[in-house]
Amino acid sequence: MVRAPCCEKMGLKKGPWTPEEDQILMSYIQKHGHGNWRALPKLAGLLRCGKSCRLRWINYLRPDIKRGNFSSEEEEIIIKMHELLGNRWSAIAAKLPGRTDNEIKNVWHTHLKKRLLNSDIQKRVSKPRIKRSDSNSSTLTQLEPTSSACTTSLSDFSSFSEGTKNMDNMIKSEDIESVETIMPPIDESFWSEATVDYESSTMMTSNSWTISNELAPPQYQFNSVESFQQQSVDYNGSNDDHDGMDFWYDIFIKSGESIELPEF
DNA sequence: AAAAGAAGCAACCGCTCTTTG
DNA sequence: TCAAAGAGCGGTTGCTTCTTT
Numbered sequence: 001m002v003r004a005p006c007c008e009k010m011g012l013k014k015g016p017w018t019p020e021e022d023q024i025l026m027s028y029i030q031k032h033g034h035g036n037w038r039a040l041p042k043l044a045g046l047l048r049c050g051k052s053c054r055l056r057w058i059n060y061l062r063p064d065i066k067r068g069n070f071s072s073e074e075e076e077i078i079i080k081m082h083e084l085l086g087n088r089w090s091a092i093a094a095k096l097p098g099r100t101d102n103e104i105k106n107v108w109h110t111h112l113k114k115r116l117l118n119s120d121i122q123k124r125v126s127k128p129r130i131k132r133s134d135s136n137s138s139t140l141t142q143l144e145p146t147s148s149a150c151t152t153s154l155s156d157f158s159s160f161s162e163g164t165k166n167m168d169n170m171i172k173s174e175d176i177e178s179v180e181t182i183m184p185p186i187d188e189s190f191w192s193e194a195t196v197d198y199e200s201s202t203m204m205t206s207n208s209w210t211i212s213n214e215l216a217p218p219q220y221q222f223n224s225v226e227s228f229q230q231q232s233v234d235y236n237g238s239n240d241d242h243d244g245m246d247f248w249y250d251i252f253i254k255s256g257e258s259i260e261l262p263e264f
Numbered sequence: 265a266a267a268a269g270a271a272g273c274a275a276c277c278g279c280t281c282t283t284t285g
Numbered sequence: 286t287c288a289a290a291g292a293g294c295g296g297t298t299g300c301t302t303c304t305t306t
Binding site for chain 1: 290291292293294295296300
Binding site for chain 2: 014015016017051052055056059060102103106107109110111
């Protein structure tokens, strides 16, 4: 596809918006809506590209935008959603009405990331765990329980989320009522008592495990450990993309039953 | 009081995804 | 089925403000 010429080449304005421009854009959208962003600036009489108008509206002018500092509750939600989804800011923003993806992204980079590095959450996610070795492989590898694993764990979550991008049709952010539901606080013993045998790709643990059912998409919901194992076998034999299943492997929750992962 | 550096934030860029003809 | 156009997303930039020296 041919890229549209940039704003400057088209003689369009860039940079900060003036109050006058804001007023024009707001008035136009209130009157006519924003069906076609590309056509909007011309129709509204703005010397801006449609993209710039869209961004200004979404991030600043929308009437339902919540201004001001983030509450501690909002920050907690961002941290937890980021643990789960990685840098999928729009998905995180969907859980925070009135907040934009851009705003959340800024807050993350300026405040929360630093705070997280010093928090016990960082310790929690840096523990050895199952991780996809790459986006095209269904093999599992382990994060080495070394200091380097501690410093890379957050990006590991991001790369993990990359691998789950195409699950959007299965998992909607609004389905996730509370991250605590699927990722309850995990204590030290949770990690220390679980090991992974990579030769047979079988998860062995002195604890017992089960999969979070209630938030899984229908095809990954199970009535029992047996049905999960059966589904795992079916899945193992298919040629489908494995991201979905891997994702639900990744949110095992400590419980009363034990399961065995299928061979890959 | 001034300069330098750090932090915060709005906006842009370039890519991918979705829709349409 | 394919290509073009539009929309949306995440990464990055650069300006402004705040803090420190």
